[in-house]
Amino acid sequence: MRLDKFLKVSRLIKRRSVAKEVADKGRILINDKQAKSSSDVKVDDVLTLQYGTKTLIVRINKILDTTKKDVAQEMYTIISETMLPRDEKEAQF
Known part of the structure; x- marks a missing residue:
């Protein structure tokens, strides 16, 4: 499955166009x-x-073409989730 579609179906990112934009920015x-939006995920x-x-690290558990909201979280396991302090974010850009 394409990366951008997986992110949308799993609801890690709400819209496929946003997933594509995030991926294409590296x-x-x-x-x-580094992945492109068209990269295959397994x-x-x-x-x-x-x-x-936010930096989110997840492991893919299963790949489904469509899901309901409550089933989408079964597609991945969160390994870690970290937040940058506001001042560090501003220093990066």
């Missing part, structure tokens, strides 16, 4: 390698997402 890694891949002040 803010998503698959198994520590079960047991580790995704690192950096958006806003």
